[in-house]
Amino acid sequence: MSKRVLYVLSVLILVTGIAQAKKSPQKQGMEIFQSKCQLCHVTHPVTPAERAKLLGPPIDEVMLRVKEKYPISENAVAFIVDYIFHPSIDKVLCPSIDTYGLMPSMAKKLSKKEAEAVAQMLFETFPVQKKRKNRKDDNVSVRGKSRDSSH
């Protein structure tokens, strides 16, 4: 009988373990990003034609900027969480604001915890495409039009 209890217990522990592994903060962050942010921040490099239809800068470009200014994870996360709740012209890092206008506040769309999960995931995941040097004629470059024009 006690062996049976032990067996049931170990199966339970295993199953919860798997469930938790599935819901890692990274994965949770990605799910929130996909449902709340990706509409405006695409995750793939874009062509100029595609760019004209975007609602916001591709996330690779955003994260390049954020990491340039905040190379340390905690600072970047703090900046992102603050920005998505209180976007403001004074805080903007991306010159793309000229193209897209100010980002709307996400304060009513997600909790602080969710925001932190997204921000942490963003720091760990993006940019996917590293800055590509010596490829001036590359239109699909993650550096993008607005970034280049600022130099």
Ligand code: HEC
């Ligand atoms: C309705 C469109 C829209 C949604 C949804 C959206 N954003 Fe944005 N976001 C923008 C635009 C436009 C900009 C560029 C202008 C600016 O910086 O405010 C931007 C800029 C940013 C920036 C860079 C700020 C800077 O300093 O320039 C970050 C970081 C960011 N968004 C994160 C997020 C995250 C995380 C989410 C999801 C929780 C999200 N955004 C959802 C439109 C959006």
